[in-house]
Amino acid sequence: MNTKTFTITKKTQLTPDVFEIIMSTDTYTPSIPGQFITFILPNIWGRAYSIAQDTIGGYTFLIKRVADGRGGSKYICDRSEWDTLNAVGPSGHFVLKEEKNSKLFAGTGVGFAPLYAQILATLKSGNTSSIHLLFGVRFTEDLFYLAEIQAIQSKYPNFNYEVFVSREKYEGCKKGYITDALTPDIIENFSEFYVCGAPVVVDSVNEKLLAWGVEKEKIFFEKY
Ligand SMILES: Cc1cc2nc3c(=O)[nH]c(=O)nc-3n(C[C@H](O)[C@H](O)[C@H](O)COP(=O)(O)OP(=O)(O)OC[C@H]3O[C@@H](n4cnc5c(N)ncnc54)[C@H](O)[C@@H]3O)c2cc1C
Known part of the structure; x- marks a missing residue:
């Protein structure tokens, strides 16, 4: 196992429980958009975190501090800038396909992390087909990266997005679940689906896509 040492260079709290954590490593290797890093933590063998952004020399992660969990996410989110962590990767098969075709991305909470990497990569590669994001959270306070998402839309006219808040109303967002957007007339516009x-969210999105006739081979997903 090729263990690397990562240093936390910046930590920003985005919501009551989601942190943006930027790390660098001397043994950097480029990731394929959608891949993750596995952190080796004290008393816990490993916890995987998707790479939200790959900048040469390091990665950005979006990590939810699961308060009632076994401690992996708490351990990382409670670290300070310049603390180090051991990790392996990048690895994983939930990766962006190279095709410059239309793609629908659907994610909830920190499930947005790999989608962000994939959306940026496909747009930067010159994909001018329709790229659409469905992003869902429970409460308004759980929203993050809206400015980053809006910045993508300003730069790339073929990118659009819808934000869903399931438990309360919020101006500019739809009240409900990302699955509400999955109607046949929307789905038929896309060649690939990343979830x-x-x-439970991934299963319900996949179920709906399959029920509306999307081929299994066109759906790519990662469950947290
Ligand atoms: C490939 C992969 C990539 C991942 N990428 C990310 C990522 O980018 N950001 C991130 O925050 N997490 C990510 N996860 C989840 C992460 O690996 C841990 O499972 C999570 O941080 C909980 O670990 P824990 O030790 O704190 O609690 P645990 O005791 O391991 O988990 C407690 C419970 O929380 C559930 N859980 C896992 N993730 C969440 C979540 N986001 N919200 C609520 N409950 C959750 C677990 O399924 C479990 O039931 C990823 C998981 C996988 C498999």
């Missing part, structure tokens, strides 16, 4: 989030 990430909690298992």
